[in-house]
Amino acid sequence: MTQIRYTLMDPTGNRTVLVETPVPASRQPQVAAFLMQCEPDAEQVGFLQSGTNGADIALRMAGGEFCANATMSAAAIWADRHGLPVCTVSVQVSGAAEPVAVHLRRQDGGAWRAAVEMPRPEAIRQVSFDDGQTLPVVFLPGIAHVILENVLPDDTAQTRAGAMCAFLGAEAVGLMYLDLPAQALRPLVYVPAAGTLFWESACGSGTSAVGAYLAHQSGKPVRIALRQPGGVLGVKASADGALLLEGGTKFVHQKAVGCETE
Numbered sequence: 001m002t003q004i005r006y007t008l009m010d011p012t013g014n015r016t017v018l019v020e021t022p023v024p025a026s027r028q029p030q031v032a033a034f035l036m037q038c039e040p041d042a043e044q045v046g047f048l049q050s051g052t053n054g055a056d057i058a059l060r061m062a063g064g065e066f067c068a069n070a071t072m073s074a075a076a077i078w079a080d081r082h083g084l085p086v087c088t089v090s091v092q093v094s095g096a097a098e099p100v101a102v103h104l105r106r107q108d109g110g111a112w113r114a115a116v117e118m119p120r121p122e123a124i125r126q127v128s129f130d131d132g133q134t135l136p137v138v139f140l141p142g143i144a145h146v147i148l149e150n151v152l153p154d155d156t157a158q159t160r161a162g163a164m165c166a167f168l169g170a171e172a173v174g175l176m177y178l179d180l181p182a183q184a185l186r187p188l189v190y191v192p193a194a195g196t197l198f199w200e201s202a203c204g205s206g207t208s209a210v211g212a213y214l215a216h217q218s219g220k221p222v223r224i225a226l227r228q229p230g231g232v233l234g235v236k237a238s239a240d241g242a243l244l245l246e247g248g249t250k251f252v253h254q255k256a257v258g259c260e261t262e
Helices: 025-038 068-081 154-168 204-218
Strands: 002-009 016-019 044-050 057-061 086-093 100-106 111-118 123-128 134-140 143-148 173-179 184-191 196-199 222-228 231-237 243-259
Touching: 002 025, 002 068, 016 025, 016 068, 025 044, 025 243, 044 068, 057 068, 068 086, 068 100, 068 111, 068 204, 068 243, 111 204, 123 204, 134 204, 143 154, 143 204, 154 173, 154 184, 154 196, 173 204, 184 204, 204 222, 204 231, 204 243
Parallel strands: 016 044, 057 086, 143 173, 184 222
Antiparallel strands: 002 016, 002 243, 044 057, 086 100, 100 111, 111 243, 123 134, 134 143, 173 184, 184 196, 222 231, 231 243
């Protein structure tokens, strides 16, 4: 039995457990499932290590996917441990080939404002799915986001998420229900390796994908703030694919629980 030390973070309602105790990668999905039982409000789990090759900290999500909200939260933990109220943190994160830079500024009450230099899209294209729909898909490292405007019933959407992930051959998939006139986004994220399917409170990579799609579509830079169930995330997107996600995160609590890791 190992004492698992973790911090619960709240990036725009997308509560994230970040584990600081070393856990073998083969056991991370099982440990993540246990911790999500301990923290029923949590939507995802990541595992922290020291960074290498010049990165300050390393983050591996339980399913090996990329997660922007977890990335900014990992950076905030590193900055807090080092007593740096304003800084840029380099984060190695699963799903991304290169370290991700996170610009941070401490706020009151354990909160941080963050701007994440997101990985550029690998591709943006219209995909004809096996159900006859042709939809825009933004392929980011570690996750593919499908942009939809017509909202499906929840149970249908959840079934389609799995089918779309398999059809795309993606590590993870997001169904991003976009109401552009209202500047609102409802994200559904499926990560098969972690066994998770959540209507998320906010999705950083999905927000970035929407910005990338709109900039690609218009051929012009885009800056947009999208209202999501947990709050607002913003993105600045250039027509050449550069993305800056604007949001925040805050500390909720730290705990340690006993868990089998072998």
